[in-house]
Amino acid sequence: MDSKKSIEKYREDFPALKRQRNGKPPIYLDNACTTMVPRQVIDSIEEYYTDYPACSGTRSRHWFAQEVSERIEGNPGKGLKSPRQIIAEFINAGSEKEIIFTLNTTHALNMVALGFPFRSGDVVLLTDKEHNSNLLPWLKLQKEGRIKIDFTLPNDRDEFDLDAFERKMKNNRVRLVSMAYTSNITGYTIPAKEIIKIAHQYGALVLLDGAQAVPHQTIDVQSLDVDFLAFSLHKMCGPRGVGVLYGKKELLGQKPHEEDEADHVIAPVILGGATVANSTYHSYTLMLPPYRFEAGIQNYPAQIASGTAVQYLQQIGMDRIREHEAGLNHFLSEELMKRYGDTGWFRIVGPQDASQRGGILTFEVKRPNALGIAVELSEKSNIMIRDGVFCVHPYFNEKFGLQWTRPISHSEHRMVYRISCYFYNTMDECRIFLETLDEIFKERGYI
Amino acid sequence: MHEAITAYYQKLLKTGFEHIGKIDNASIYLETFGEVSPVCGNTDDFLCLYIQVEGNLITDIKYQCISDPITNVSIEILCTLVKGKTLDEAAFIKEEAFSQFLGCEDEMLQEKAKFLLELLKGEIFRYKTQTA
Structure with a gap:
C-alpha cells in the first residue's frame, strides 16, 4: 500500500462502500458505532x-x-x-x-x-x-x-x-x-x-x-x-x-x-x-x-x-486519520451553524469548537416531530447516522429532564443526531449530507 | 413524503395540531410505544390516545405523541375522522379514508393508517365489552 496516496483512496479497500441502493452509494457516517471493514481484514478472517x-x-x-x-x-x-x-x-x-x-x-x-x-x-x-x-x-x-x-x-x-x-x-x-x-x-x-x-x-x-x-x-x-x-x-x-x-x-x-x-x-x-x-x-x-x-x-x-x-x-497513519476527520468535522460544523445556528431550535452538543470534537458532530433538533430524520436521510440518500441517546441515558435525562422522551407539548419535542466520520469519508459525502438534511428540514417546514 | 402529506403537515405546523392534548378521565385511553423506547441507542415513538365517549358517541379525542411527521399527520387524520362518530362507525373506518382525506396514495400513510385503525378497533371492542 502506498502510504502517500490520498487518504480518500483507501475507501477502495472497503467492499461495503462500493454497494449501491437506488443508484446511489452508501454514505456511512456512523463510525462511532462501528466502522467498515477493509478487504485485507476480511481476507484474514x-x-x-x-x-x-x-x-x-x-x-x-x-x-x-x-x-x-x-x-x-x-x-x-x-x-x-x-x-x-x-x-x-x-x-x-x-x-x-x-x-x-x-x-x-x-x-x-x-x-x-x-x-x-x-x-x-x-x-x-x-x-x-x-x-x-x-x-x-x-x-x-x-x-x-x-x-x-x-x-x-x-x-x-x-x-x-x-x-x-x-x-x-x-x-x-x-x-x-x-x-x-x-x-x-x-x-x-x-x-x-x-x-x-x-x-x-x-x-x-x-x-x-x-x-x-x-x-x-x-x-x-x-x-x-x-x-x-x-x-x-x-x-x-x-x-x-x-x-x-x-x-x-x-x-x-x-x-x-x-x-x-x-x-x-x-x-x-x-x-x-x-x-x-x-x-x-x-x-x-x-x-x-x-x-x-x-x-x-x-x-x-x-x-x-x-x-x-x-x-x-x-499504514495510513493515525495523525493523518485525525487530521482528515477534523477537516470534515470543521466543514460540517461551520456549514450547519451557518445554515441553522440562528434558528433557536438547532444546536451542536458539546464544545462549539470543531477542533475539540475529533470526528464526531452531534446536534439537537428541537422541533415538532423531530424524530425520524435519521430514517429519512437513509431513505433519501443512503446516509447512515445515529439518533437517540447513544447509550448515555443519564446525560440526556439530566440535561433534558426525565420526561424528555415523552413531552407533553409538541414544542418540547427534541431529538439528538450524531454524525461520526472516519478516514474513508469524503467532502462530497458531507455535501450530500448537508443538501439532504436541508431538503428534509424544508419538507418538514422547519425552514 | 408525498407532496400532499408534506403540504398538510406544513399547514398543521402553521395552524397548530388541532387534536394535541389530554382528556382527564377519558372513557378510552390507550398508549403504545415503538419497538424500543428508548433502548441503549435509540429513542422511538410513543402515542397516548384519549377518547371521550358519551352514550355511543365519540365526543372528543386527543393525543400526545413523539413521532415523525407522517405519523403525526396520520394521527391527526384519525382524530378528525373519528370525532363525532358512533363507536360502531369509528370501528368501520378503513385505511382508504386516510388517502381520500389527503387526496393521495402513499404506502407509508397506508401503513400508519392500518396500524392506528387496528389499535383503535381493539380499544373500542374492549370498551364495548367492559361497558356492556
Missing part, C-alpha cells in the same frame, strides 16, 4: 476459516494448530508478528504481555470493575458522560456496597474542568478514576495526561475507556502513564467481538494464586480452560498474564484479523 480452522498450539500440536499458533503467537522466522505484539506496539505498551484480548470494550471495563480489589468506602470517579459500559458496572458495585461513585463535572464550555477534578480527588477517597478518553456523544477528548498525573498524586489508578479514542489518534500508554486502557477493534476497521484491555504489568499479577497478589492487582473474574497452569480437585494455579484473563477457546480469526486491522491503520 476468511483465510483462518478456509485454511486452518483449528485450535492454537497451546492446546493441540498438529499441523493446523501450528499454523494458527504462528499467526496468534507470531513467527519471526516467517516474518509473522503476533496480533498481541502489533497492538502493543500500536499503543506503545511496554510488553505484549500487557495486552489482554476481551470480547469488546464493555467486557474489558467489567474485567477491571469486577476484578479490582476494592475496599469498603473506596470511591470511583467518573465524568457526567460515561457510556453505560463505564457506568453500569460501577452502579452494580455501588448497589452491593463495595464502592461509592462520584462524578466530576465539566466547565461552562463543556470541557474537562481540571480544578474541579482535583477538588474531587482531594476531598474523596478516590481509588480509581474511570473515564471515557473521548466522549461518544460530543467527540471531546479529555486531557488524559494531566488527569492521570493528578490522580496518581492522590494515589488513585486510572482506567480509560478508549473506545472512541484509540481508533482516531496516536496513543502512547507509557507516555500517558495510564494504568488501564480498554478499546474495541470493531471501531477501528477490525472484526467484531474482539476488544483489548491494556494493563500495566504490575497491575495484572504475577503470583500463582490471586489471593497472594498485592492490593492493586486485578484478579481474573472468569476462569476455565487456558487460564490455569494446573488444577486439583481442591485448588488451581493461575497462568501468568495475559493468559489468566483469557478463558476458554479464543476467537482466533478475529484476533488474527485484529492485527491486520491495526497494521492497516498504521
Whole structure:
C-alpha cells in the first residue's frame, strides 16, 4: 500500500462502500458505532476459516494448530508478528504481555470493575458522560456496597474542568478514576495526561475507556502513564467481538494464586480452560498474564484479523486519520451553524469548537416531530447516522429532564443526531449530507 | 413524503395540531410505544390516545405523541375522522379514508393508517365489552 496516496483512496479497500441502493452509494457516517471493514481484514478472517480452522498450539500440536499458533503467537522466522505484539506496539505498551484480548470494550471495563480489589468506602470517579459500559458496572458495585461513585463535572464550555477534578480527588477517597478518553456523544477528548498525573498524586489508578479514542489518534500508554486502557477493534476497521484491555504489568499479577497478589492487582473474574497452569480437585494455579484473563477457546480469526486491522491503520497513519476527520468535522460544523445556528431550535452538543470534537458532530433538533430524520436521510440518500441517546441515558435525562422522551407539548419535542466520520469519508459525502438534511428540514417546514 | 402529506403537515405546523392534548378521565385511553423506547441507542415513538365517549358517541379525542411527521399527520387524520362518530362507525373506518382525506396514495400513510385503525378497533371492542 502506498502510504502517500490520498487518504480518500483507501475507501477502495472497503467492499461495503462500493454497494449501491437506488443508484446511489452508501454514505456511512456512523463510525462511532462501528466502522467498515477493509478487504485485507476480511481476507484474514476468511483465510483462518478456509485454511486452518483449528485450535492454537497451546492446546493441540498438529499441523493446523501450528499454523494458527504462528499467526496468534507470531513467527519471526516467517516474518509473522503476533496480533498481541502489533497492538502493543500500536499503543506503545511496554510488553505484549500487557495486552489482554476481551470480547469488546464493555467486557474489558467489567474485567477491571469486577476484578479490582476494592475496599469498603473506596470511591470511583467518573465524568457526567460515561457510556453505560463505564457506568453500569460501577452502579452494580455501588448497589452491593463495595464502592461509592462520584462524578466530576465539566466547565461552562463543556470541557474537562481540571480544578474541579482535583477538588474531587482531594476531598474523596478516590481509588480509581474511570473515564471515557473521548466522549461518544460530543467527540471531546479529555486531557488524559494531566488527569492521570493528578490522580496518581492522590494515589488513585486510572482506567480509560478508549473506545472512541484509540481508533482516531496516536496513543502512547507509557507516555500517558495510564494504568488501564480498554478499546474495541470493531471501531477501528477490525472484526467484531474482539476488544483489548491494556494493563500495566504490575497491575495484572504475577503470583500463582490471586489471593497472594498485592492490593492493586486485578484478579481474573472468569476462569476455565487456558487460564490455569494446573488444577486439583481442591485448588488451581493461575497462568501468568495475559493468559489468566483469557478463558476458554479464543476467537482466533478475529484476533488474527485484529492485527491486520491495526497494521492497516498504521499504514495510513493515525495523525493523518485525525487530521482528515477534523477537516470534515470543521466543514460540517461551520456549514450547519451557518445554515441553522440562528434558528433557536438547532444546536451542536458539546464544545462549539470543531477542533475539540475529533470526528464526531452531534446536534439537537428541537422541533415538532423531530424524530425520524435519521430514517429519512437513509431513505433519501443512503446516509447512515445515529439518533437517540447513544447509550448515555443519564446525560440526556439530566440535561433534558426525565420526561424528555415523552413531552407533553409538541414544542418540547427534541431529538439528538450524531454524525461520526472516519478516514474513508469524503467532502462530497458531507455535501450530500448537508443538501439532504436541508431538503428534509424544508419538507418538514422547519425552514 | 408525498407532496400532499408534506403540504398538510406544513399547514398543521402553521395552524397548530388541532387534536394535541389530554382528556382527564377519558372513557378510552390507550398508549403504545415503538419497538424500543428508548433502548441503549435509540429513542422511538410513543402515542397516548384519549377518547371521550358519551352514550355511543365519540365526543372528543386527543393525543400526545413523539413521532415523525407522517405519523403525526396520520394521527391527526384519525382524530378528525373519528370525532363525532358512533363507536360502531369509528370501528368501520378503513385505511382508504386516510388517502381520500389527503387526496393521495402513499404506502407509508397506508401503513400508519392500518396500524392506528387496528389499535383503535381493539380499544373500542374492549370498551364495548367492559361497558356492556
